[in-house]
Amino acid sequence: MSLDSFLLTVEDVTLNFGGTAALSNVGFQVRQGEIRAIIGPNGAGKTSMLNCISGFYRPQYGQICYKGQDLTKVASHKIASLGIARTFQNIALYTGLSILDNLMAARHIHMKQNSAASMLYWGPAQREEIAHRAIVEEIIDFLEIAHIRKAIVGALPYGLRKRVELGRALALEPKLLLLDEPMAGMNVEEKEDMARFILDIHERRGVTVVLIEHDMGLVMDISDRVVVLDFGVKIGDGTPDDIKNDKKVIQAYLGQA
Ligand SMILES: Nc1ncnc2c1ncn2[C@@H]1O[C@H](COP(=O)(O)OP(=O)(O)O)[C@@H](O)[C@H]1O
Ligand SMILES: [Mg+2]
Known part of the structure; x- marks a missing residue:
């Protein structure tokens, strides 16, 4: 080897x-x-x-x-x-946000972003947003949580929250x-x-x-x-x-x- x-x-x-x-x-x-x-x-x-x-x-x-x-x-x-992405032994998610927003937040926090550019609605920032969204939606489909993607994470049963945490890690495309x-x-x-x-x-x-x-x-x-x-x-x-x-x-x- x-x-x-x-x-x-x-x-x-x-x-x-x-x-x-x-x-x-x-x-x-x-x-x-x-x-x-x-x-x-x-x-x-x-x-x-x-x-x-x-x-x-x-x-x-x-x-x-x-x-x-x-x-x-x-x-x-x-x-x-x-x-490199990780999940935690004790779930660490934004419990007040939806599944979709938790995964989008993961991309915004960890990926390149330009907050000035993102205030312009049209242009590169919006294209970037659409690309982020497509990746996140694909992960949500993959994890079979599309039907609850707008649900607030804090209200989900434990097993599903663990699944969302996996989704959050996957959103970084590790x-x-x-x-x-x-x-x-x-x-x-x-x-x-x-x-x-x-x-x-x-x-x-x-x-x-x-x-x-x-x-x-x-x-x-x-x-x-x-x-x-x-x-x-x-x-x-x-x-x-x-x-x-x-x-x-x-x-x-x-x-x-
Ligand atoms: N932040 C910390 N401060 C003090 N001790 C810690 C800390 N993190 C872990 N430890 C100690 O290190 C040892 C290993 O802990 P940990 O890595 O959590 O074990 P495991 O995940 O295998 O259960 C334990 O004795 C634990 O108390
Ligand atoms: Mg441990």
Whole structure:
């Protein structure tokens, strides 16, 4: 495997909060086009890892290489424009706005915009608005929420809000999608829908996915390779079959799951 087939290379990442070591010298690679899961018990450092990749946290040590750039040195607001989008463990949406407006807002916040030009109704700004709208409508169709696109997000049931959050991330047209427990708290049917969307995003849109998830059946089904964290340390890394049979992983995590 040549180095340039890796979209993301995490090397030696160390993140401390006071006396707590959230991540200790963690390293792994994400291949272009794969679904890469991160699993492990609560407090293992999974969310912290995503926060380091998305620039929300700065590790004290280590590198995160993405397309030749060290993300630990890139301003967090620039990271989205490099093609990296994420969802949050606790849903973060504008609850007073509609689905459509949440997705449009994502494009306006993260994409190039010129507020002076956008005051002129005709011209490039309006063409840009139409283009944004077409992309957002396509995502809404894809996620099968066209019939409720004008609904206020705060009034939606939890499973649908998680789906809208995925839509918001997709509105950035990411190359790399970071999903923090996208199926947590869902019923079986909602989980299966979400798994289908993630697989479609991956297969049809060619998006590389890093997925944190606790449902081991689903993780082992849909991911190509799995990283296992425990107390901030990587204790396993391999295909789902490798991981299922790894004694250290079974002892630390799978045995109790
Ligand atoms: N902002 C923070 N301030 C202090 N401690 C934190 C912060 N974020 C995470 N931690 C700590 O880092 C460790 C890993 O947390 P987290 O990455 O959320 O784990 P996971 O997502 O695997 O459950 C935990 O001990 C947690 O308390
Ligand atoms: Mg977490």
